[in-house]
Amino acid sequence: MEELNGSALIEVKSLKKYFPIEEGMWHRIRGYIRAVDGVSFSVRKGNTLGLVGESGCGKTTLGRSLLRAIEPTAGQVLFRDGGEDGGSGGFVDLARLSKGELRKRRKNLQMIFQDPYSSLDPRMTVLDIIGEPLIINKLARGRKLRDRVRELAGLVGLDVKHIKRYPHAFSGGQRQRIGIARALATNPQFIVADEPVSALDVSVQAQILNLLLDLQQEFGLTYLFIAHDLSVIKYISDRVAVMYVGKLVETAETEEIFRTPHHPYTEALLSAVSVPDPTSTRQRIILSGEAADPGDPPSGCYFHPRCRYAEEVCKEERPQLRETAPDHRTACHFVEKLDLSGVAV
Numbered sequence: 001m002e003e004l005n006g007s008a009l010i011e012v013k014s015l016k017k018y019f020p021i022e023e024g025m026w027h028r029i030r031g032y033i034r035a036v037d038g039v040s041f042s043v044r045k046g047n048t049l050g051l052v053g054e055s056g057c058g059k060t061t062l063g064r065s066l067l068r069a070i071e072p073t074a075g076q077v078l079f080r081d082g083g084e085d086g087g088s089g090g091f092v093d094l095a096r097l098s099k100g101e102l103r104k105r106r107k108n109l110q111m112i113f114q115d116p117y118s119s120l121d122p123r124m125t126v127l128d129i130i131g132e133p134l135i136i137n138k139l140a141r142g143r144k145l146r147d148r149v150r151e152l153a154g155l156v157g158l159d160v161k162h163i164k165r166y167p168h169a170f171s172g173g174q175r176q177r178i179g180i181a182r183a184l185a186t187n188p189q190f191i192v193a194d195e196p197v198s199a200l201d202v203s204v205q206a207q208i209l210n211l212l213l214d215l216q217q218e219f220g221l222t223y224l225f226i227a228h229d230l231s232v233i234k235y236i237s238d239r240v241a242v243m244y245v246g247k248l249v250e251t252a253e254t255e256e257i258f259r260t261p262h263h264p265y266t267e268a269l270l271s272a273v274s275v276p277d278p279t280s281t282r283q284r285i286i287l288s289g290e291a292a293d294p295g296d297p298p299s300g301c302y303f304h305p306r307c308r309y310a311e312e313v314c315k316e317e318r319p320q321l322r323e324t325a326p327d328h329r330t331a332c333h334f335v336e337k338l339d340l341s342g343v344a345v
Helices: 061-066 098-110 126-136 143-155 172-183 204-221 228-234 254-259 264-270 312-316
Strands: 007-024 027-046 048-052 074-080 091-093 110-114 190-194 222-227 237-242 247-253 320-323 329-331
Touching: 007 061, 007 110, 027 061, 027 222, 027 237, 027 247, 048 228, 061 110, 061 190, 061 222, 074 228, 110 143, 110 172, 126 143, 126 172, 143 172, 172 204, 172 228, 190 204, 204 222, 204 329, 222 228, 237 264, 247 254, 247 264
Parallel strands: 048 222, 048 237, 110 190, 190 222
Antiparallel strands: 007 027, 007 074, 074 091, 237 247, 247 329, 320 329
């Protein structure tokens, strides 16, 4: 666990989420899919942690486990509970709170979903969608509710005249703005943004990213930003965490991890980042084979079957996430020996 001198809003310790593999008519459990397998990290208050990795590595499961949208199997999710006044309170373990206690803190923890189409109820107007969290948390009703929804719609760049329309009347980018307004309704401290721009056109992506940055600056928001596009991660994140088959393999400040990656998997991901330089001679690293099966992972380092630097120890001994440079943690046996290529920030 990283020491952040009390500046962390969220501290995750050894978080696990296992899904049982059942077989036969009696649903006998023959194993588990280790979607999230002992993950630990911190998110500083007012900062953005970018979580990146291949599809299926467990990013979304991790994000939902933090908020207990799905129940974690084990581990701790320590949240700095600021109380009603938003002050600097002590930590509470979200993973162990009763449903009643968790409900009291829901307004401080919100999520922006990936799909701007399926995440909005087509039978509800924009007024109903944005206003629903206010009603559920007993924060506003009647005229106060309508005024708050108009305020939120204006904040995210929606025309307040259209709040009585239904989602089908809006474009993908406008729908995502509705989802962002819904997440902001309760004045949350922490937001999990699960690939919020991956379904949008590139020009619209930039608008939504800039909106999220503006809102963060204005309201002091803390984000866990999940994405598979490293260009997006580089633009919005203060720190980056790289995930592979349910485990974190590297975490560092954004500039540090892009310039000097310490893990071979991070190097391979960075080799796919486009560089606006026609004279660049960077070579793309093509990983052989498929990502490991989280239901039957290989021995030792999960990445060793695809790693061009792997040696015998990688097949036998699982590396631990350790500090390999100041504020830079890596799970690799040969960090000190490798000279990996990054990209200019």
